[in-house]
Amino acid sequence: MSxxxxxxxxxxxxxxxxxxxxxxxxxxxxxxxxxxxxxILRDLDDSSTERKAIEDTKTYEMFEHIKNELADLKALAKTTGFVGNDSFKEEEPSKVPN
Structure with a gap:
């Protein structure tokens, strides 16, 4: 640096x-x-870490919301007879075919 x-x-x-x-x-x-x-560099690094933690929390909350909405849709589909009861078998994410 000059x-x-x-x-x-x-x-x-x-x-x-x-x-x-x-x-x-x-x-x-x-x-x-x-x-x-x-x-100052330490402060910048700390604020970056805090920002990432906030983003991670927001992402987790969004996934939880989507998961809850899907569960509600599954329950609605089952109660309305839209699909058979075995259509919504729970599978591990790693076992779901691509």
Whole structure:
């Protein structure tokens, strides 16, 4: 990565002495940029993980909804005589022919 000009100035009255001293230590060792970058990358990774977990939950809920709707349709088909009772034998997903 190429050298960049200093374009950020952080001004806040809410830094504790402990936090300020830690940042000052990194700044004096010329590693503040790397430290901040690592924190931001960690945050980005965490938010990506959270987003995936939310998507996984939504996908699971959608499959559950579809499963329930299919069960309702099967029950309706059986009660209306639309198909024979043996038409809806449960099969393992791996045993269903393609």
């Amino acid at each position: 050298e960049r000009q200093n374009v950020f100035t952080i001004k806040t009255n809410q830094l504790s002495d402990e936090v300020y001293n830690k940042l000052a230590t990194y700044a004096k060792s010329r590693k503040l940029g790397d430290y901040i970058s690592s924190l």
